[in-house]
Amino acid sequence: MTADSDRHAMKMAKKKAARDKIMATKTDEKGLVMINTGKGKGKSSAAFGMIFRCIAHDMKCAVVQFIKGGMSTGERDLILGKFSDTCSFHTMGEGFTWETQDRDRDIEMAQAAWEKAKELIRDESHKMVLLDEINIALRYDYIDVNEVMTFLTEEKPHMTHVVLTGRNAKDELIEIADLVTEMELVKHPFRSGIKAQIGVEY
Template identity: 70%
Template sequence: MPNAPQCQGGPLEDAARHAAKMAKIKAARDRMMETKEGEKGLIIVHTGAGKGKSSSGFGMILRCIAHGMPCAVVQFIKGAWDTGERRLLTTHFAELCQFHAMGEGFTWETQDKDRDIAAARAGWEKAKELILDPEVRMVLLDEINIALRYDYLDVAEVVAVLRDKPPMTHVVLTGRNAKPELIEMADLVTEMTLVKHPFRGGIKAQPGVEF
């Protein structure tokens, strides 16, 4: 007579196995966390063709505000837009977050290279002032990667300022096609991958999602 099939463990045995597995994972994580003691101001780059680069940056700005940390935003491209984040930050959190909308729109909208360069330079001068102020704990440079991509700004100058920033200041740089020099020096780099986007299906940009 063939052997009877072995019975699977019941709920109690499954729960015990799960608890033992999670205990091992926790012990490993605790050992790893014991080696992470330092803090520093980070250079953070959000790039890639997918949506969410600016959204993530503004999420961190809101975290800073929640912790009472002075912060600032410099917008290099979308400054002409009436965005939800701009309304929220300037209306409710101006005492903690400076907001400087320096851009005039994407380059195909202005159709004036000299004007775009002048706007980018003005934005960068304000950005430098904020980055080098030790009282400002985080600076979001929204869409600066686009200004760098078109060589409206000198990436070597941007890198030099980032290297000289106060030690506890975080700087977030967003936009597609981040320069290799920024990726090399950054502490955290995230590339947003485009899988699907409603624009390709004929859906225009909408409040609360894109702006």
């Protein structure tokens, strides 16, 4: 070994010891409330990554899609086609709200999605429930944020993970969440005239 790689080995050994010490204090398990928010890409995709992890471990899970268009139809078709035994899929939205232009119907849809979400979460056979784009429904007050907060803190089974996605997560929800990630947009190709492309956006 050179002196350089020797120094490197010492530095890395220290890092490993520090990391091991921290990890040893992390012993609890519980169902997490997780939020993916922000203006960047990947909020739904990262949540789907967790759904695919559950599927890989044969953990029963469910997805409620509050607004159509949040997730890729590709991902949905893959789950419906190959993994419907492990993951159930509930599409309640009818397109983005600026597509439908009918507030009363939007509210009805969002409420129906929330009722379905509660039913799925209450069923303890589900290890993870993804509420995709629920933040948009909350932002437009189609669903009452206080009701969602109360349900997640008081009624959610202790070991069930719930993932909530969408821009503009409400502060009240961030307050009660265990893990919050903000996807920040640093650079986007739409700015230079590139259109949405297969495999990337849908």
